[in-house]
Amino acid sequence: MIEDFLFYMIILATIPFVFVLIKVLFINNAFKKSDYKAASGNGVFNTIFDKGSYGEYLTFQFLEKLEGDNKLLINVYIPKPNGSITEIVLL
DSSP: OHHHHHHHHHHHHHHHHHHHHHHHHHHHHHHHHSSHHHHHOOOHHHHHTOHHHHHHHHHHHHHHTSSSSOOOOEEEEEEOTTSOEEEEEEO
16 A cells, blocks of 8 residues: 555656656757757756756757847947946847
8 A cells, every 4th residue: 555655656746847847858859950059158957957958959950040130249248337237148
């Protein structure tokens, strides 16, 4: 009885890991085809598990598929007159 309970608890505990693994494998395949890593320096795991980087990646992926002669710039730093710096994430 306790063994059955433990067995089912182990199965339930592994389900989220299986979904994460599927997500990583699926995204990794598309990530390898994209120029995002070369442009941003972010690896696949940092991109997937950081909401901001993942949104940036999805936007980059969409924009790089546009036809024509386009240039995408990531993490452009612009100095302000007061000495601080502002960042444009995707241009």
